[in-house]
Amino acid sequence: MAIVTGTPPTAGETDGSTPISALRDLALASAAPAALRAAIQVGIADALGDAPTPVGALATSLGVNPEVLGRLLLNLRSYGVFAETPDGIVHTPVSRLLREDNPQSLRYWVLWVTEQWVWELWPDLEQAVRTGRGHFEERYGTGFFAHLHSTSRESTEIFNRSQTELSRLTSAAIAQALDLSDVKTFADVGGGRGYTLATLLDANPHLHGTLVDLPAAVAQPDPRLRPDGSLASRSSVMAGNCLEKIPVDVDVYQFKSILEWDDDLTVTALKNAAAAGHPGSRILMITNLVDDSPEIRYATGIDLLFLLNTNGRRHTKKGVTELVRRAGLQLDGVTPVGSLLHVVETTVTG
Numbered sequence: 001m002a003i004v005t006g007t008p009p010t011a012g013e014t015d016g017s018t019p020i021s022a023l024r025d026l027a028l029a030s031a032a033p034a035a036l037r038a039a040i041q042v043g044i045a046d047a048l049g050d051a052p053t054p055v056g057a058l059a060t061s062l063g064v065n066p067e068v069l070g071r072l073l074l075n076l077r078s079y080g081v082f083a084e085t086p087d088g089i090v091h092t093p094v095s096r097l098l099r100e101d102n103p104q105s106l107r108y109w110v111l112w113v114t115e116q117w118v119w120e121l122w123p124d125l126e127q128a129v130r131t132g133r134g135h136f137e138e139r140y141g142t143g144f145f146a147h148l149h150s151t152s153r154e155s156t157e158i159f160n161r162s163q164t165e166l167s168r169l170t171s172a173a174i175a176q177a178l179d180l181s182d183v184k185t186f187a188d189v190g191g192g193r194g195y196t197l198a199t200l201l202d203a204n205p206h207l208h209g210t211l212v213d214l215p216a217a218v219a220q221p222d223p224r225l226r227p228d229g230s231l232a233s234r235s236s237v238m239a240g241n242c243l244e245k246i247p248v249d250v251d252v253y254q255f256k257s258i259l260e261w262d263d264d265l266t267v268t269a270l271k272n273a274a275a276a277g278h279p280g281s282r283i284l285m286i287t288n289l290v291d292d293s294p295e296i297r298y299a300t301g302i303d304l305l306f307l308l309n310t311n312g313r314r315h316t317k318k319g320v321t322e323l324v325r326r327a328g329l330q331l332d333g334v335t336p337v338g339s340l341l342h343v344v345e346t347t348v349t350g
């Protein structure tokens, strides 16, 4: 009998599943984000406390159908979201992240990536593969941020909260990594509601910071940046469009998780920062580079979503370097910050 050796395991064989079961699981994986969204919307994670709770009692407290709730939980439990004990359903570390009161909550981020009009972009992937670009404007008649801010206040709120959730996970590492000791003035451009800016100002008591973002984002800034907030005397909040003009001349401009849209827009925003600043001003891009990402499914999934929503991308180190060159900036370095982000440091020359 011939013995076949040296055949590498294929996808699905390494974790004990067969290729057939792996492919079936993958093709139906959209049940999972749908189940996560439904779980958040009916409030399972917030209703479930520390005590095990039978599905029936949980259904009664939520006012939902007990049989379908059980089926929903069965799917989620297969991914480690909630668990079952003899006494009822309990939280897992993953399901706790759906609770609104968890400091590491990703509740609004999950709602954001499963928002109906965002979800409806996925079928456009085939067309994007054929044409090499996203087709958001053809579908929705306007650009991504204009649509976000006009389609519904609820969507805008979910998006802004989701960005604050992500910032809560990374701001401490950014504050630790950035040496701002010789910097007097700082602007966070596209800084959302200003959670990261406020964290940087708290960590650098000598620093003055300006939050610049579109009107819908700065309408409700972080409480610390408001007129009665703890950082009011060292901060300003400005509505501004970085694709037109950046309204402040500062020592350091930060763009965090914003320059991942169309490459031409990124170059425009960087040039506008250089025009607003002065020779020696530094421009920092803080971004999740896709090369060697430790969370490759997250990085590549977001990369495809960016393609569909802003004709954007997750950058590679080489790609980001090219954008800096196109903007006429001096590249000073690319350094990891925390486990997922990189800071691309540049300087405005002459």
Ligand SMILES: C[S@@+](CC[C@H](N)C(=O)[O-])C[C@H]1O[C@@H](n2cnc3c(N)ncnc32)[C@H](O)[C@@H]1O
Pocket (backbone or CB within 6 Å): 145, 163, 164, 166, 167, 189, 190, 191, 192, 193, 196, 212, 213, 214, 217, 240, 241, 242, 243, 255, 256, 257, 258
């Ligand atoms: C992905 S969010 C990142 C927010 C924040 N920097 C963070 O990391 O949490 C992108 C931000 O860019 C802002 N933005 C989009 N277009 C902009 C523009 N033309 N000018 C200024 N800000 C813009 C959005 O309102 C949003 O707050």
